[in-house]
Amino acid sequence: MLGxxxxxxxxxxxxxAFGTLFNDLDIHHKDGSGNTNSVIKVPLAYGPAQKxxxxxxxxxxxxxxxxxxxxxxxxxxxxxxxxxxxxxxxTQTFRAVDENTSKMKKVFMPVPYNIGFELSIFCKLxxxxxxxxxxxxxxxxxxxxxxxDLVDSIGEKRDVPVVLNSVAMQDxxxxxxxxxxxxxxxxxxxxxxxxxxxxxxxxxxxxxKVIVDMHADTNTATAKREVRYTAVPDPIDxxxxxxxxxxxxxxxxxxxxxxxxxxxxxx
Amino acid sequence: MALNPFFLQGSSGEQNLxxxxxxxxxxxxxxxxxxxxxxxxxxxxxxxxVQSSKFDDNFLLEAYVNNYDGYSGxxxxxxxxxxxxxxxxxxxxxxxxxxxxxAPFLEDEDDNEIIVADRPREGDLVYFPLxxxxxxxxxxxxxxxxxxxxxxxxxxLQCELxxxxxxxxxxxxxxxxEVLDDKGYIIDLTLFxxxxxxxxxxxxxxxxxRTITLNNDGSGYTSTPTVSITAAPAGGTNAQAVAIxxxxxxxxxxxxxxxxxxxxxxxxxxxxxxxxxxxTGAAATCGINTNVKGVFKVAVxxxxxxYSTAPSVSFTLxxxxxxxxxxxxANVSAAGTISSIHITDSGAGFxxxxxxxxxxxxxxxxxxTYWFNEVVTGSRSGATARVKRWDTDTxxxxxxxxxxxxxxxxxxxxxxxxxxxxxxxxxxxxxxxxYRENEEFEVQADRILDFTESNPFGTY
Numbered sequence: 001m002l003g004x005x006x007x008x009x010x011x012x013x014x015x016x017a018f019g020t021l022f023n024d025l026d027i028h029h030k031d032g033s034g035n036t037n038s039v040i041k042v043p044l045a046y047g048p049a050q051k052x053x054x055x056x057x058x059x060x061x062x063x064x065x066x067x068x069x070x071x072x073x074x075x076x077x078x079x080x081x082x083x084x085x086x087x088x089x090x091t092q093t094f095r096a097v098d099e100n101t102s103k104m105k106k107v108f109m110p111v112p113y114n115i116g117f118e119l120s121i122f123c124k125l126x127x128x129x130x131x132x133x134x135x136x137x138x139x140x141x142x143x144x145x146x147x148x149d150l151v152d153s154i155g156e157k158r159d160v161p162v163v164l165n166s167v168a169m170q171d172x173x174x175x176x177x178x179x180x181x182x183x184x185x186x187x188x189x190x191x192x193x194x195x196x197x198x199x200x201x202x203x204x205x206x207x208x209k210v211i212v213d214m215h216a217d218t219n220t221a222t223a224k225r226e227v228r229y230t231a232v233p234d235p236i237d238x239x240x241x242x243x244x245x246x247x248x249x250x251x252x253x254x255x256x257x258x259x260x261x262x263x264x265x266x267x
Numbered sequence: 268m269a270l271n272p273f274f275l276q277g278s279s280g281e282q283n284l285x286x287x288x289x290x291x292x293x294x295x296x297x298x299x300x301x302x303x304x305x306x307x308x309x310x311x312x313x314x315x316x317v318q319s320s321k322f323d324d325n326f327l328l329e330a331y332v333n334n335y336d337g338y339s340g341x342x343x344x345x346x347x348x349x350x351x352x353x354x355x356x357x358x359x360x361x362x363x364x365x366x367x368x369x370a371p372f373l374e375d376e377d378d379n380e381i382i383v384a385d386r387p388r389e390g391d392l393v394y395f396p397l398x399x400x401x402x403x404x405x406x407x408x409x410x411x412x413x414x415x416x417x418x419x420x421x422x423x424l425q426c427e428l429x430x431x432x433x434x435x436x437x438x439x440x441x442x443x444x445e446v447l448d449d450k451g452y453i454i455d456l457t458l459f460x461x462x463x464x465x466x467x468x469x470x471x472x473x474x475x476x477r478t479i480t481l482n483n484d485g486s487g488y489t490s491t492p493t494v495s496i497t498a499a500p501a502g503g504t505n506a507q508a509v510a511i512x513x514x515x516x517x518x519x520x521x522x523x524x525x526x527x528x529x530x531x532x533x534x535x536x537x538x539x540x541x542x543x544x545x546x547t548g549a550a551a552t553c554g555i556n557t558n559v560k561g562v563f564k565v566a567v568x569x570x571x572x573x574y575s576t577a578p579s580v581s582f583t584l585x586x587x588x589x590x591x592x593x594x595x596x597a598n599v600s601a602a603g604t605i606s607s608i609h610i611t612d613s614g615a616g617f618x619x620x621x622x623x624x625x626x627x628x629x630x631x632x633x634x635x636t637y638w639f640n641e642v643v644t645g646s647r648s649g650a651t652a653r654v655k656r657w658d659t660d661t662x663x664x665x666x667x668x669x670x671x672x673x674x675x676x677x678x679x680x681x682x683x684x685x686x687x688x689x690x691x692x693x694x695x696x697x698x699x700x701x702y703r704e705n706e707e708f709e710v711q712a713d714r715i716l717d718f719t720e721s722n723p724f725g726t727y
Contacts (some may be wrong), residue, residue, distance in 0.1 A: 065447065
C-alpha cells in the first residue's frame with residue numbers, strides 16, 4: 001500500500017537550513033593593548049558521521065600533533081515528532097505546476113512534524129563560548145523563521161520556524177587536575193517543518209476549457225440536449241498562478257448529438 | 268621523641284649524591300624533549316582566562332617517559348566534535364636540571380608574560396619528538412617519590428595532548444612550528460605573480476573611424492548590446508566596436524563605445540547600429556579619417572602579468588599634420604594580464620611608421636619571499652596574520668591567526684622578509700580542516716533557502 005517511491009529530502013533540507021544559520025560566526029581575540037589579534041571563524045559540522053570516514057578524513061596522519069582544534073560547533077537531529085497543533089485536513093490536496101516540466105502536479109497537504117536539534121558549542125575559553133552564544137540568542141524570540149523550498153518539483157516554499165527551547169552550559173572545572181576543564185554549551189531547538197507525501201502527476205493536466213451540455217431530462221439517450229455552457233480562462237494562456245477571469249458562452253442547441261472529448265467535436 | 272642524633276636523615280652531601288644519580292639516570296634512560304613555556308599575551312580578569320598565548324621559547328630537557336606500554340588516557344575517540352585524541356603522557360624531569368637551566372631564563376622574562384618561573388608550570392607544553400606531538404602539562408607532581416633523604420629530586424609532569432586554538436608558535440624549531448602548519452583557522456591568499464609590463468603593436472591605415480560619438484546612451488539594458496558598423500568598401504577592413512554599459516540609479520545605459528578595429532578604406536562615415544541587450548534608445552555616429560592615416564588596430568604582443576587595474580596606454584605622436592594623437596584603453600583579464608586593447612581615438616597624421624605603444628607598468632609589487640611564521644600586514648585592511656606556508660609555484664600564501672579579513676587588490680607585506688605581493692583572491696581554506704562544513708552548508712542552503720532580505724547571521 002505504501003509502495004510509491006518518493007524522497008523529497010525534506011528532513012535533510014531542514015538540517016541544511018538549520019546548519020546554515022550558524023556557519024558564519026566569528027570569535028575575536030585581543031592582545032595586551034586591546035587590539036584584535038585573531039579572528040576565528042567557528043567551524044561547524046553535523047556531528048554524527050561514519051566512524052571510518054571521520055577517522056580517515058580528520059586523522060589521515062595518525063600522529064595527530066594535537067588533541068583537537070577549538071572552538072568547534074556541532075549539531076545533530078535529536079527527535080522527529082508529530083505536531084498535532086498544526087494538523088490540516090488529511091484529504092485536502094493542492095495542485096502546482098512543475099517548473100521544470102510544466103506539468104500539473106497534485107499533492108496532499110503536508111503532515112506537520114517537529115524536528116528537534118541540538119547545537120553544541122565546544123570552546124577552550126568561556127569568553128569564546130559567550131561570544132558565540134551572544135551572537136545567536138538575540139535572533140530567537142523565541143523563534144526564527146526560515147523559508148525553505150521543501151519540495152523542488154512543486155516549488156513549495158514553507159516558513160519553518162526554528163524555536164530555541166533551552167540553553168544549557170556545562171563547565172566542569174572542579175576536581176583534580178588529571179581531568180581537563182570541559183566547556184560545552186548546548187542549545188536545544190525545534191524546527192517546525194512539514195513532510196510531504198508523494199507528488200503525483202495530475203492526469204487531467206491543466207483544465208483550460210469546460211463544456212457542459214444540458215439536457216431536459218436525465219435520460220440523455222432520449223432527451224435532446226438543449227443548452228451548452230462553455231467556460232475558458234481569459235486570457236486563454238493563463239497559468240494557475242496568474243490573475244485571470246473566465247469567458248462564458250451559452251449556446252442553444254436542439255439536437256441528439258453528444259460531444260466527443262477525444263475527437264473534440266459533436267458526433 | 269626526637270630523632271636519633273647518631274644518624275643523618277639526609278645530609279646535603281647525600282641529597283646531592285642522590286640528585287646526581289637521578290640526573291645521570293635520566294640522561295641515560297630518558298629521551299630529549301622540548302620544554303616550551305607559555306607566555307601570556309592577554310589575561311582576562313573576571314572570567315579568569317588567558318585569552319591569547321604565545322610559545323616562542325624552547326628548552327631541550329631530558330625526561331624519563333613514565334608510560335611503559337604506550338600513552339595513557341582514553342586514546343582516539345569519536346566525539347560529536349569529530350575525532351579527538353585523548354593521549355596522555357607522564358614525564359619525569361630532574362628538579363635540579365630545571366631549576367638550574369630553565370628557571371633562570373624564565374625569571375628574566377616579562378612578569379606579565381611568565382607569572383611563575385621557578386618550577387615547571389601547568390599550561391606549558393612539551394614537544395614529544397617520538398610521536399611528533401605537543402603535550403600540555405596538566406599537573407606537576409613534586410612530591411613523588413616522597414621526601415627521600417629529606418628532599419624531593421624530580422618533577423613528574425602529567426601531560427595531555429594540547430588543544431590548539433590560535434596560540435602563536437614561533438619556537439624557532441621548525442619541526443615544532445610546522446606540526447601546526449595546517450591546524451586552526453587557515454586563510455589561503457592567492458597572490459599576483461611578479462608583475463611584468465605588457466607590450467603591444469599598432470597598425471595604421473587611412474579611411475578608418477576616428478572616434479565614435481554616443482548621441483544617446485539608451486536605457487533599460489540587461490546585458491551588453493551588440494554594436495554593428497556597416498561594412499567597408501571593397502579592399503577595406505570592416506570596423507568592429509563594443510559597447511561598455513554602466514548602471515546608475517538602477518538604470519543600465521551605454522557608457523561608451525570603443526573600437527576593437529577602426530577599419531580601413533571607408534570613404535564615407537559608416538552607420539552604427541546598436542541592438543539587443545534588452546534596452547532601447549541608444550544611438551551613435553562616427554567620423555572618419557579620409558586622407559590621413561590613423562591607428563586602426565592595436566594587437567597585444569605580450570599580455571604581461573600582475574595587472575589588477577587597467578593601466579594607461581599611450582602612443583607616440585603622429586609625424587605629419589594634423590598630428591592628432593591616438594588614444595586607447597587596455598582590458599585586464601581575471602588572470603591579471605592585458606587581454607586586449609580598444610581604441611577610443613584612432614588619431615590622425617601618421618605617415619609610414621606605426622606609432623610605438625606604451626602600456627603602463629603592472630601595479631603589483633610582487634617581490635621577495637615570505638618567511639615562515641613572520642607577520643604579514645594588509646595595506647588597506649590593516650589585518651595581520653602569520654605565514655604558515657608560501658608556495659612560489661602557485662603564488663598561494665597560507666596564513667593563520669589572522670586579525671581580520673584581507674581584501675583582494677591590497678598589498679600584503681611581510682614584516683621580516685619585506686616581501687610584498689598583491690592579493691588576487693582571499694579565501695578561507697576548506698582543505699586543511701576536514702571537520703568544518705561551513706562552506707558546504709552555505710552552498711547547499713543557497714539552493715533551498717529563500718532569504719527575502721538577507722541572512723541575518725551572515726553569508727559565509
